[in-house]
Amino acid sequence: MARTATTIRRSTLTLPVAPVGPENPLPPLLPRDEAHRIDERQRATLPQDMARQVGYAPLTTVLPTRLLDGYGRRRARAELDTVVIENDRLRATVLPGFGGRVHSLYHKPSGRDLLYTNPVLQPADFALNGAWFSGGIEWNIGATGHTTLSCAPVHAAVVPAPGGGRMLRLWEWERLRDTPFQVDLWLPDGSDHLFVGVRIRNPHEAPVPVYWWSNIAVPEDHGTRVLAPADEAWHFGYARTLRRIPVPEWDGADRSYPLHGDYPADYFYEVPGEARKWIAALDGHGTGLVQTSTARLSGRKLFVWGAGPGGRRWQRWLTEEGTPGYAEIQAGLARTQLEHVPLPAGAEVSWLEAYGPLSGDPALVHGADWAAARAHVAERLADALPQARVDAAYAAWLPCADLDPKEMLHTATGWGALEVARGGYELPGTPFDPAALGEEQRPWLHLLDTGRLPEERPGPAQPPGPGPVSAAWRERLECAPGGPLTDYHLGVAQWHAGDRAQAERSWQRALAAAPTPWVLRCLAVARAAAGHAEQAAGHALAAAELALGTVGVPLPALAALGREAVPLLLAGGRTADARRVFDRLPAGIRETGRCRLLHARILLAQGETAAARAVFDAGFEVADLREGDECLSDTWAELTGDPLPERYEFRMRPA
Template sequence: MTNPQSAQVRLLSLPVLGSLPGDPSPLPALTPARGPTTTRVSDEAPADMMERVARGRILSPLPYGVLSDYDRADDALELPAIELRNGWLRALVLPSLGGRVWSLVDEVSGRELVHRNPRLRWANFGLTDAWFAGGIEWNLGSTGHTTTSNLPMHAAVLDTPLGPVVRLWEWERTRDLVLQVDLWLCGARLMTSTRVVNPDPVPKPLYYWTNIAVPETPGTRVLVPASHAWRTDYAGVLERVSVPFPDGPVDVSVPSNSRYAADYFYEVGDQAGRLVCAVEPDGRGIAQTSTDALRGRKLFLWGNGPGGQRWQDWLGVRGTRYVEIQAGVCPTQLEHDLLDAGASRTWTEAFVPLDLDPSVAATDYDAAARAARTAVHEAAPPAWLAEQHGRWLAEVADLGPGELIHTGSGWGRAELALRGAAGPVGTPFPEVDDDSLPLLRFAERGDPTELDRIPPDRSPLPVVSDRWMARLADAAGRGAGWWAHYALGTARHVRGDLEGAHAAYLRSTELLPSAWALRGLALLCGDATERAELYERAGVLAPDDRRLAVERLVSLLDAGQPERVVAAVTALPDALRAHGRTQMVLADALARLGEEHAALEILEDLEVPDLAEGDRTLAEVWEQLRPGEPVPPRLDFRMSPSVANGPAD
């Protein structure tokens, strides 16, 4: 063991090439930003797994806004970063982007242990759309990349018996849970201790996974001591398979062998010191191990098919490749555990450089996995890790963080004001001048007129929890203005109370017409003509809102009116008309009108920044225009076998 006081922590400005995702859309997402890629679980699944699968799916990412206005620019950015360094390891943490560990370097060998993306690139992979690949991320909330992935976190440096500790914390608003992640260095180990707190007197679904992106070369091998895994492969089924040979001769422990993208959730049972690691042919790589509260281990691979290769190029720069090794509270990511009322869940992880004998790393899978386990448990023995976790709980977890070095959102303070409660020990929530402020003042003073100060062009996303909904209903009954009725309509809408939502939206527009309440009425309208009129009125009030414009176009297309789509696109402002998503809808409309040449001309240079994982739309438009012809690689983002691409290997 080494002297923990040798670690150094500093705040710096990190140069990065790429772009940032822009402001959240003011349009409430009333359904998930992405649909599930797995829709059925094999009959082999045990009853307790099925119970957890049935629990906890969120209806929408509200109260978070969708982040879909990003581009693929190569701007020179400067991001705040926190550096931890001790001569063995150097870690860079991005507090403005969910606390992501952007880089982890083995300073002895000079080797980067995680996938440090050469570009900050975005795609629709997250619960709120925008997500970027690389590093180590902390996913709390619900199945998918966390709502806080792109958002700032509170951060501070603590002087502790473990040495300097970087504390990250935030209030996750879809669940109303508090996430605390403490990071420190101990010799050649990056240590993280995590606490999730349920501040409310009701149990909550608990979903958490640590995702570690690691470089992928043709010889990268992922090792977990397990003989079986639960697999999803974008064909819609979660099924139990053997590893590393689930389908015959292909060894999926070498991810580049696989044809198509897949998730493998390993059956690690009650193993002590559960672990997952990735090594190169020279035997070097990275391993993750943890205390027992993190039960699951996973490999995500892109595969060598055209869709996986296209996505890898899209999410970074051409030729860069990565896979993800992960650890979570449940055996699979379709499951949600239960966090009791007022309870917390804690665990400690160690991320360590691995150095196996190359001949052992390449040998029989079981022997290689056993060798990896031996090496990992020598670097971070399970008993020692449990001892470190106990020390953190007793001596560090509840320490006040002192002065902030980075500020997250003000929503934790607003939620505590609503409850009339103090925050969890160790994670104070300050007042922040952001979109939480009017709701904070309303919660503190109980005066409905506080909400009347909210102008439509700077409207925060509606708060939709049961607690906020009750307070909004009270405010609406005491003469509150347009925003309270609009937010109440949204809360009812997402719960399926369509009649109540309609009444609240209508009252909001009577008090003050807004694009957002009119859009809500449009979504509820069953008559295509009336719906188009409502969208048109909303568009007049928010002419530069791209998501509203695209939603209107899709509504016209779904109503069988492609000619109106073409006319509406022509009338849009230049920036909205030129956006890739708008042009994709236009190409679809032109194809339906039989104007093949015009549609193909659009596809020739089309780039849609906010594509989704598993998105087949571009390929489908091509196949409509050119049935039987191969989909061009630049349009092919399909992640599972198809007739067009031939059978899987």
């Protein structure tokens, strides 16, 4: 029987979706509480190369991106754009509007999906800039954590594949590090493996830090075992400790089974340099998914939620009741996700990955002899997909990486086109079309063309739009004629560069010229970061009162200001002002879970413990609860010595 030629087509997928919602219009000046951090004392105990990369260029903010925190927990069926790549063996469904996530990878001969395919799209606060969702294969680039592109569009097009046929190219400009990247996916005719070529480029005249982890969600039950070619791993727990442990047995349990532990944890495998790079998740019958790559993608990791109440609660939070659990197997550029790797000026880094089914003898896969189990899996992988074939596919792909797209399937934002306009970069294979430039980029094009921003006098009703913050843009702002809008954006860029004193001076100039809630809020954050709680509270109160007294302020802006102002007022000892600001917020904002929690905090500060307890007893959900955040359990502990109710149990470490 003749094989069916590989096809690529647009399609749609209908799921229950909680909309991502609008961007938070306030620039994120402070670092987010990224869970994957260790202190200097811990870093000093690590191998020298790992310690150097752990300390290399950590993020201080997620500027220039904006936070995505406008989602809720209400889902309705919605149609999502997809791109489907299919041959006679596999069907991969990609979400170009959500970071190019591979939503599913269906293996036709076995009739099963090789990935954990989430039956809903429910954002939660796991990405560097907020909204993220679980399931499928996610392409994590930028910095430690889930990419800011998790819920953002990427460009997508058809390009010629190695050896003929068609290939799907995904690409975008990663804004945290200003690095363009591409992900090329193709299915050779008759292949049981999805091939993925990845390239990250540094078009600049100085080194940049790069980060990459391909994050693969796989089905999990009590029979699931994850195998990799390693006898040791670096264990990271949410108590923020990183230590080397044996694999698979540690602390009285076989940790290659995701449910053999109580708490969420990362296991970064110590894969020998000469070993083939692979990781597999196999069920009780010895079947499942294997991921392998060329040698450059050297790191491998297992993330588990654990069998305890916090991890189980998170699993249900990210999907829906009654669905199976999942674990994550991952592949990255470094040994751990705490590390960033320098990419020299003008250089690029690339590799090839392959994803496909794997079956082994369950007696060997699940045997007590770890060396025999992983040797058996390695042999089964070598039979199904020899390393020589992976290396040959990579060599065949490299000449295709620069080929121009033939058919556009999806368009992302204009930020990449703006950077190309500024820098004049030549990026074969990943064009950033000026046609993608939109309203958010137009003021910055004006700055490029004329040397000044369109200096419309900012008003109190409308927050300024987003803008770039790199050194090149900061220099242009510094050379531009002053004005309240220019000074506002200059302050944001200076803050991003670490020049906080100059940032405050720029914002003070903007405030003197045109008082707005937006510049007052920046000054409030700056004063709080400098340890001046009373001054921060004063600026926060002025910002909130000005916004609440102005007609036409968008609700997302009011919500963001309120959520920031109340904690700053409480920290400054101004409880009555915090209560007054809270009470003036629109009812729809006050009723959100985050504000219900703030209400309980205000009541606690006022000594009204019974009323604060009543807020918890009535029940609420903090839709944007951050990974590792213990605000619910901490507040509960201030209210009562009673056990924490299950609905508020999100702790990822021992109490």
